[in-house]
Amino acid sequence: MANHVSALKRVRQTEKKTAVNRNNRSRLRTALRGVRAAIESNDKAAAETSFRATVSALDKAVQKGALHKNTASRYKSRLAARVQKTAAK
Numbered sequence: 267m268a269n270h271v272s273a274l275k276r277v278r279q280t281e282k283k284t285a286v287n288r289n290n291r292s293r294l295r296t297a298l299r300g301v302r303a304a305i306e307s308n309d310k311a312a313a314e315t316s317f318r319a320t321v322s323a324l325d326k327a328v329q330k331g332a333l334h335k336n337t338a339s340r341y342k343s344r345l346a347a348r349v350q351k352t353a354a355k
Contacts, residue, residue, distance in 0.1 A: 290332040297323040308351050317349045326354055 268274050297320040304313040321342055327333040 285322075285331050286330075290327055290330050293321050294327045294333065298341070298345075301349075302308065305348050305352050308352055313349050313352050317345060 268277055297316070299318045301313060301316040304316045324333065324338040324341055328335045328338045
């Protein structure tokens with residue numbers, strides 16, 4: 267464990283930041299699970315509704331620094347394609 271005051275402060279800051287990042291990632295993963303479940307159940311309306319919420323969660327994760335913008339873009343693109351396939355069925 268750290269002994270210097272500055273090192274102790276960094277430990278405290280890291281713990282807070284870790285909790286925030288964990289919360290953001292958890293919220294994002296829950297949203298992704300929801301849209302994937304709606305796609306699996308072939309429910310077009312639920313898939314589109316949860317897709318919109320998931321896109322919002324992805325954008326917020328990028329703003330918070332929990333996710334890279336290209337990663338979020340890739341997720342959105344792939345999910346949009348899957349939602350479109352669900353709508354076509």
